[in-house]
Amino acid sequence: MASGTQIGIYLAHPRPGSFNHALAEAAATELRAHGCLVRVYDLYAEGFDPLLPADATGTVEPAEDEQDPLVRRHRREVTRHDALVFVHPNWWGMPPAVLTGWVQRVLAPGVAYKLGSADAEPAGLLRARRALVLNTSDTPAVREEQEFGDPLQRIWAACVLPYVGVAEVRREVFRTVTGSAAGQRATWLRQARQAAAELATA
DSSP: OOTTOEEEEEEOOSSTTOHHHHHHHHHHHHHHHTTOEEEEEEHHHHTOOOOOOGGGOOSSSOOOOOSSHHHHHHHHHHTTOSEEEEEEEOBTTBOOHHHHHHHHHHSOBTTTEEOSSTTSOOEEOOSOOEEEEEEEESSOHHHHHHTSOOHHHHIIIIIIGGGGTOOEEEEEEEEOOTTOOHHHHHHHHHHHHHHHHHHHHO
16 A cells, blocks of 8 residues: 555544553554554544434435434545554454444445345445454454354454455454453554554555
């Protein structure tokens, strides 16, 4: 990606000073060092309302003008990004509710994708073609894959991002976070910066 590339980082963790915050900061620092124009969205700090209104549940017709100014701004700005970064913990095999709600309210029909009919193949509308997902987890990798089927991988790389036109999805998981030592966290932060560097230079 060329210098001046616009990248949105979406952070979903309610506790300031969390390791997720450190991951988002590390990714932003690395991307900026490569000349990217980075916008960090701390969804909890912004007070993003994840509740999808009853009149906004359609999937085919273009979404109507959004009354919530924050949702309206997110819809406008997500279309400008050349790449996306999502940073969040694994909670019950799902992203936090605020990020799930962001997907449902921001990646709306007519904004992020279009459908000719409910059973048609979607056409992605986003400019972004690449994404990086940084997850924290307390579930061992073997159990995550063999017992649960790695649901976050399916959510991002199969169910959400290809639908809106993001063809290449890289995901890094840092585990187990609870009780991890400072040295281990420093190693994880270096890995996150390396992944961000590769996103910036691809």
